[in-house]
Amino acid sequence: MTDRLTRARLPTPSSEDVASRRRELGWALRALCMTETVSYGVLYYAFPVLAGSITADTGWSVTAITADFSAALVVAGLAGVFVGRLLDRHGPRWVMTGASILGVVSVVVIATAPTFWVFTVGWLLAGVAMSGVFYPPAFTAVTVWFGPDRLRALTAITLLAGLASTIFAPLTAALNAHLSWRATYLVLAVVLAVLTVPAHLIALRPAWRHPEPSRAEPDAPDPESQSVDRGVFVLLAAAFTIVDLCVYATIVGTVPLIEERGFSTAAASWALGIAGLGQVLGRLGYARLARHVALRTRTVAIFGVSVITTALFAVLPGPYALLVVVSLVAGNARGLTTLLSATAISDRWGTLRYARLNGVFNAPLTIASAVAPFIGAGVAAVFGGYPAAFGAFAALGLVAVLLVIRRR
Secondary structure (H helix, E strand, O other): OHHHHHHHHOOOOOHHHHHHHHHHHHHHHHHHHHHHHHHHHHHHHHHHHHHHHHHHHHOOOHHHHHHHHHHHHHHHHHHHHHHHHHHHHHOHHHHHHHHHHHHHHHHHHHHHOOOHHHHHHHHHHHHHHHHHHOHHHHHHHHHHHHHHHHHHHHHHHHHHHOOHHHHHHHHHHHHHHHOOHHHHHHHHHHHHHHHHHHHHHHHOOOOOOOOOOOOOOOOOOOOOOOOOOHHHHHHHHHHHHHHHHHHHHHHHHHHHHHHHOOOOHHHHHHHHHHHHHHHHHHHHHHHHHHHHOOHHHHHHHHHHHHHHHHHHHHHOOOOHHHHHHHHHHHHHHHHHHHHHHHOHHHHHHOOOOHHHHHHHHHHHHHHHHHHHHHHHHHHHHHHOOHHHHHHHHHHHHHHHHHHHHHOO
8 A cells, every 4th residue: 555655646757758768668679679680690590500510510410519509498498587587686788788798708609619518518608698688588678668568569579580580591601601600600799799789788778667557558467466376377387388399399390291291392491481471470460469359268269270280280281382371370370479478477467577477487488499399300200200290299289278278
């Protein structure tokens, strides 16, 4: 009651204060759109392009260096819990700036590693950096800063950062055509340093305060009564983890699955590329979906579409055009899932403890995305091919749907 009376006596912000706040938020959002694109491009998408050159130059096996890359993602998930607590206390400016600096250091260590073990240390450092510069901390920042307008900001970030592979995969390949993989990584380290460190330091300056529920957000929980049901939280995290595992396993398995159907690698790659277009379309449409469809209903619907498209891939031998359509719809569901995951905590429990809760929530999701390619390949080997593996993942995805249906 005292807190409410205190808030009631606070002076109403002037129009100049409001305009200044909006300018700060605008610059912060633009900065995060850029830094997320660059961070994913350098720390994530450059590796698949350079993996062949790394093994050819060093003699290290593809399995070994890929294990390092996956280990970095696992570390990112585990460290994300601690990063969430730091964000909750100190805000994103210094956390993301420090993580950017560590990211630059890690890329330099990877590029100059004289032995495989130093290379491994570089990737473990990169994992810690990822926990502070990838989607979870950026989503935390805009969720707290933008309050009822957070969905617009989240959509902007995911749309532009979704171009990271489009920009950095060909850029990395072009650099590697003229430079060694080590020199390529050093150039990318410079790009990471120049474009992310100062942007985080200068632009992430809005005051770190939790927005109050407002008329623009009538369903927001009262900040004094935001109790989190642990059972619901665990089941929700389990459902999203299962979906992420299935999504990332099937993304990696799409090309070999279509090849097993008798189509060329080029045709399979085009089908996978169409899924990327579907992701963009899904993210563009999520705000409208959120306005008109209740939370649990849209969660079940989006998860259900993922299950259906995975099952269709398992049973449809063709024609190719039909597989492309299924890939487009599957990509659409993936794009929707990204924003569904980004708002899963704030839509249910508000923004008061979002940073801390989101760090815990995202840890198993990040780990699932790291191990999904290995699990996908292993399931395909056990079941005798990717069509059967997709059937298994469709059944697993159905478990996630049932978890959401069971609990609010």
